Amino acid sequence: MPGIGLIGFGRVGRGLLRALHQRGQAQDLRLIAEINPCGRDPEDLTANLAYLLAADSVAGPFPASVSARGSSLILDGREIPLVFGRRPSDIDWRAQGVRILVEASGDAASVADAASLAESAVDKVVITRSEARAQATLIRGVNLDEYDPKAHHVISCSTCTANAAAPVLMALDRAFGVERASMLTVHPALSGDTLLDGPAPDFTAGRSALSMRPVPSEVARTTGQALPHLEGKLVSMSLRVPTMIVNALYADICLARPPASDREIIGVLEAEASHRLAGVLALERGILGHSRPAADFAGNPHSSVIDLNWLALTGALLRVLIWHDNEYAYCQRVADTLEVIQRHLT
Numbered sequence: 001m002p003g004i005g006l007i008g009f010g011r012v013g014r015g016l017l018r019a020l021h022q023r024g025q026a027q028d029l030r031l032i033a034e035i036n037p038c039g040r041d042p043e044d045l046t047a048n049l050a051y052l053l054a055a056d057s058v059a060g061p062f063p064a065s066v067s068a069r070g071s072s073l074i075l076d077g078r079e080i081p082l083v084f085g086r087r088p089s090d091i092d093w094r095a096q097g098v099r100i101l102v103e104a105s106g107d108a109a110s111v112a113d114a115a116s117l118a119e120s121a122v123d124k125v126v127i128t129r130s131e132a133r134a135q136a137t138l139i140r141g142v143n144l145d146e147y148d149p150k151a152h153h154v155i156s157c158s159t160c161t162a163n164a165a166a167p168v169l170m171a172l173d174r175a176f177g178v179e180r181a182s183m184l185t186v187h188p189a190l191s192g193d194t195l196l197d198g199p200a201p202d203f204t205a206g207r208s209a210l211s212m213r214p215v216p217s218e219v220a221r222t223t224g225q226a227l228p229h230l231e232g233k234l235v236s237m238s239l240r241v242p243t244m245i246v247n248a249l250y251a252d253i254c255l256a257r258p259p260a261s262d263r264e265i266i267g268v269l270e271a272e273a274s275h276r277l278a279g280v281l282a283l284e285r286g287i288l289g290h291s292r293p294a295a296d297f298a299g300n301p302h303s304s305v306i307d308l309n310w311l312a313l314t315g316a317l318l319r320v321l322i323w324h325d326n327e328y329a330y331c332q333r334v335a336d337t338l339e340v341i342q343r344h345l346t
C-alpha cells in the first residue's frame, strides 16, 4: 500500500498508529516528524515517545512490542524512523516511500507548510483538523464517498465533534428537515490543558484544567462545512471538563417536519445505523434500564453513539445526547479516510 508519513506524534498521532496497527497496516507508516521545542537529545526523546506509545493512560498497553533504537521506534521488530525539529518541506518524504502525509500536530505553520507539499513532495496531504486550505472536508457516513482523487489533494478529516454531529444531523435532516440546532459539547481535556492557570490564546481555556471551563466550539462551523445547506443554522459552545476521554455532545434540534412521536425518529435512526451509517452511528439503550456513563464509551469505534434514554421530542424540538471517544473513534475515521485514499493511489 502507498506509504504514509506523519507529522505530530501526540494524542492523535499515536492513536493513528494504534488504528493502523489494529488494521495490520502499521508497516504503511514510513516516517514520523516531531517537533523538539526544548532541544532534547533525539535518542532520549525517541525513547520517551516509545514509552508513551507502549503504555497509554487512556488506551492501555500497545498490543505489540515497542522499543526505541537511536532515532527510530521499533514495532514488533520493524523500524519507523523519526525526525525532529524539521519543517515538513525540509524533509524528503518520497525518499522514505511516503505518498500520503498526515498532519497531526495541529500547529498552524506546520499545517500550512504540509498543505503546500500536496501534488509535489507527496501525492496527498491529510489534515486532522478543520482546514480552510483543504479541497475537501470528508466525514465518513456523510461525504467520504465524494472523495475525488483527481481534484482532492489536501483533505481535512474535520474535527472529532463534527464527525459525531454531522452523521446524526444529516440523518435527521433527510427525514424531518433540520431548521436550527444548538449544540453543547462536554469535552475531555486536551494536551494543551494545564493543571494550573497559564496564558493561552483563549484566555479561559488557559485556566486550571481541574475547573470546568466554557470555551468556543468549532462544531457548528465544521459541521456546516460537511453539510453546507445547514451552514448558518447551527450554534455551538463547549465545556472543557477534567476527564481524560469521551465527549458528550448535547443537541437541541428544531425539526421542520416533526413526526408525531419519538418512535418514528428512533425508527429512522435504526435504519440509518444498520445501512448508510453502519459503523458510524450506534444507538445505545443502557444496561438494566439505566444509562451508561462516559467511561463506558472509551474505545467505542463509532463516530456517534446516541443514548436513546435521553432522546426526547417536544413539539418540533428534539433533544439528543451523542457520545463519542474523541481520540479512538476519530483516529479510526482518519484511518478509514487513509484507506480510501490509498485504494485510489495503487
Ligand SMILES: NC(=O)c1ccc[n+]([C@@H]2O[C@H](COP(=O)([O-])OP(=O)(O)OC[C@H]3O[C@@H](n4cnc5c(N)ncnc54)[C@H](OP(=O)(O)O)[C@@H]3O)[C@@H](O)[C@H]2O)c1
Pocket: 007, 008, 009, 010, 011, 012, 013, 033, 034, 035, 036, 037, 104, 105, 106, 107, 110, 128, 129, 158, 159, 160, 190, 191, 192, 326, 327, 330
Ligand atoms: N485530541 C483529540 O481529541 C483530537 C481529536 C480530533 C482532532 N484533533 C486534532 O488533531 C491535532 C493534534 O491534536 P492532539 O490532541 O494529538 O495534540 P497533541 O497531543 O498536542 O499532539 C501534537 C503533537 O505534535 C507535536 N508538534 C507540535 N508542533 C509540531 C510541529 N511543528 N512539527 C511536528 N510536530 C509538532 C507536539 O509536540 P509537543 O508536545 O512537543 O508540542 C505533539 O507531540 C490538532 O489539530 C487537533 O485539533 C484532536
